[in-house]
Amino acid sequence: MSQPPSHAELAALAARHNLPKLGGRPPLxxxxxxxxxxxxxxxELARAxxxxxxxxxxxxxxxxxxRPLINAAVYGFIFGLLLPSRSRQENxxxxxxxxxxxxxxxxxxxxxxxxxxxxxxxxVRSLHFPRAVLPLATVIEQLLALGPMVVVMLVVTLLTGxxxxxxxxxxxxxxxxxxxxCTGIAMMTARITIHIRDVTQLLPFITRIVFYLSGIxxxxxxxxxxxxxxxxxxxxxxxVHIYISLVRGAVIVGEPAPAxxxxxxxxxAVAFAVFGFVYFWAAEERYGRx
Amino acid sequence: xxxEPRPTVIVDDLHVSYTVYATGRPAREATKLLRRATSMRxxxxxxxxxGISFVAREGEAIGVxxxxxxxxxxxxxxxxxxxPAKQGAVYADSDPTLLGVNAALxxxxxGERNVVLGGLALGMTPEQVRAxxxxxxxxxxxxxxxxxxxxxxxxxxxxxLRFAIAASATHRILLVDEALAVGDADFQRRSEQRxxxxxxxxxxVFLVSHSLKxxxxxxxxTLWIDAGLLRxxxxxxxxxxxxxxxxx
Numbered sequence: 001m002s003q004p005p006s007h008a009e010l011a012a013l014a015a016r017h018n019l020p021k022l023g024g025r026p027p028l029x030x031x032x033x034x035x036x037x038x039x040x041x042x043x044e045l046a047r048a049x050x051x052x053x054x055x056x057x058x059x060x061x062x063x064x065x066x067r068p069l070i071n072a073a074v075y076g077f078i079f080g081l082l083l084p085s086r087s088r089q090e091n092x093x094x095x096x097x098x099x100x101x102x103x104x105x106x107x108x109x110x111x112x113x114x115x116x117x118x119x120x121x122x123x124v125r126s127l128h129f130p131r132a133v134l135p136l137a138t139v140i141e142q143l144l145a146l147g148p149m150v151v152v153m154l155v156v157t158l159l160t161g162x163x164x165x166x167x168x169x170x171x172x173x174x175x176x177x178x179x180x181x182c183t184g185i186a187m188m189t190a191r192i193t194i195h196i197r198d199v200t201q202l203l204p205f206i207t208r209i210v211f212y213l214s215g216i217x218x219x220x221x222x223x224x225x226x227x228x229x230x231x232x233x234x235x236x237x238x239x240v241h242i243y244i245s246l247v248r249g250a251v252i253v254g255e256p257a258p259a260x261x262x263x264x265x266x267x268x269a270v271a272f273a274v275f276g277f278v279y280f281w282a283a284e285e286r287y288g289r290x
Numbered sequence: 291x292x293x294e295p296r297p298t299v300i301v302d303d304l305h306v307s308y309t310v311y312a313t314g315r316p317a318r319e320a321t322k323l324l325r326r327a328t329s330m331r332x333x334x335x336x337x338x339x340x341g342i343s344f345v346a347r348e349g350e351a352i353g354v355x356x357x358x359x360x361x362x363x364x365x366x367x368x369x370x371x372x373x374p375a376k377q378g379a380v381y382a383d384s385d386p387t388l389l390g391v392n393a394a395l396x397x398x399x400x401g402e403r404n405v406v407l408g409g410l411a412l413g414m415t416p417e418q419v420r421a422x423x424x425x426x427x428x429x430x431x432x433x434x435x436x437x438x439x440x441x442x443x444x445x446x447x448x449x450x451l452r453f454a455i456a457a458s459a460t461h462r463i464l465l466v467d468e469a470l471a472v473g474d475a476d477f478q479r480r481s482e483q484r485x486x487x488x489x490x491x492x493x494x495v496f497l498v499s500h501s502l503k504x505x506x507x508x509x510x511x512t513l514w515i516d517a518g519l520l521r522x523x524x525x526x527x528x529x530x531x532x533x534x535x536x537x538x
Contacts, residue, residue, distance in 0.1 A: 007302060007303055007343075010300050010301075010302040010303075010343060010345070010381075011302060011379075013297060013300055013345065014297075014300045014302070014379075014381035017296060017297055017383070018383070019297065019298075019299075019300055019381035019382060019383050020381065020382070020383075021379050021380070021381050022369075022371040022379075022380040022381065022382050022386075037413065038410075038411075038413065040410045040415065040416050041407070041410035041411050041413075044406060044407050044410050045407065045410075045411075048396055048399050048403055048407055049396070051399070052396055052398035052399055055398060123411075124372070125367065125372055125373075126372070126388055127372075127388070127411050127412070128370060128371050128372060128385055128386075128387075128388075129411065129413070285374045286374075
């Protein structure tokens with residue numbers, strides 16, 4: 001027994017007893033099946049994180065809506081009162097609150113998604129499960145936060161004089177598409193961070209640029225020439241702006257969703273989700289080596 | 291060959307290395323300072339295992355001993371499929387479960403929630419977790435602390451709860467990494483009993499421990515890992531005697 005057997009003997013022994021080789025990346029269908037098997041874990045992890053995140057503060061879960069509300073108030077003060085401009089939306093308050101709240105969902109998926117593997121090293125090192133559970137749990141956690149945010153968002157729009165209407169239901173497909181898009185984003189940033197840790201340092205700047213390019217506190221420019229024209233093009237093809245305008249279309253009468261937004265929103269959602277998932281899965285065996 | 295028990299884990303010429311992001315390259319000449327600045331943060335490769343081969347069979351409890359940093363924990367992680375092999379392979383007939391000192395639990399949450407989360411993470415369904423819940427809590431034996439967040443636990447209490455969760459699922463292959471070291475005498479006795487039960491259910495148990503006494507009592511066979519290589523593999527008494535001889 002003290003003399004180790006040869007490589008050929010061991011491989012033959014494994015083959016004779018049908019022992020599968022460990023590690024490596026399972027084929028995509030198997031991976032999806034494993035992922036489905038851990039769906040309870042994924043959901044429970046998201047719920048547990050969501051709770052623990054807010055249990056320390058006195059106001060607890062209220063901060064989920066307070067933070068973006070204060071954020072919106074600050075932007076409203078700066079861009080509505082200090083720097084008023086004619087490019088502001090008609091119902092500026094409602095438009096701003098919808099923009100800030102919906103953007104918050106995207107930003108959280110982007111930043112927390114990037115940390116979903118590196119920030120869970122303990123989990124990754126001690127348990128065997130499809131790693132896609134981690135970025136998915138991040139998105140679910142943000143969806144749990146989105147629930148109360150949508151309620152507050154609707155209350156604010158009602159207070160600004162917008163009517164209750166059947167159109168509100170458009171929010172459901174709009175947010176579903178955005179969730180798909182954000183899942184793709186979380187999967188991509190989760191893997192990129194593994195390759196280049198420094199990305200997390202850049203994320204605040206990326207988030208801010210996307211924020212200013214998402215038409216949060218200005219309306220889509222009507223003239224299409226020069227810098228204004230370029231901005232119009234960016235807004236037209238910026239997925240985050242598309243989802244924000246779809247939600248605005250659902251709750252603000254004066255801001256119907258632009259033509260083609262649904263189509264573009266669907267294309268971006270499917271493309272990002274599929275690409276993000278495959279991109280994440282392709283590096284499955286790397287996540288344990290950190 | 292055919293009268294031997296069925297193999298459960300086959301480790302074939304296993305090499306494992308880690309990528310570490312750290313500085314540590316001194317500049318040789320002042321003129322190379324600039325180049326140094328760019329190469330400083332290069333990922334470094336740390337070799338943990340350099341070619342290990344052995345076969346583990348049904349009903350075996352195998353101790354793994356060696357100095358700190360010799361690669362014991364890495365070996366278990368590789369068998370658990372958590373750390374990929376750089377070269378060579380690990381074959382195993384089911385998902386080996388690793389029970390380490392820092393298992394997957396959330397400190398901010400109560401023991402109760404951690405029991406549920408841990409069970410689900412091991413691949414149980416919510417119904418199975420509910421069915422096992424009382425058994426897990428009893429085995430951990432930490433009383434009313436189960437309702438408090440895990441950050442209020444002592445090291446020993448955390449270890450008890452983790453062991454109770456991990457041992458609740460029936461594993462064909464259980465890997466125990468120092469998890470018993472922090473428990474009190476009563477808990478050590480009960481966990482050794484649980485390890486024997488698992489072994490009797492035709493499973494295989496690996497036990498990393500610095501307590502040679504525990505290894506000798508629990509395992510018939512011991513692997514001695516030294517600097518990433520398998521120094522010795524045989525009956526516990528012989529291997530431990532040789533190990534004691536070398537550290538003297």
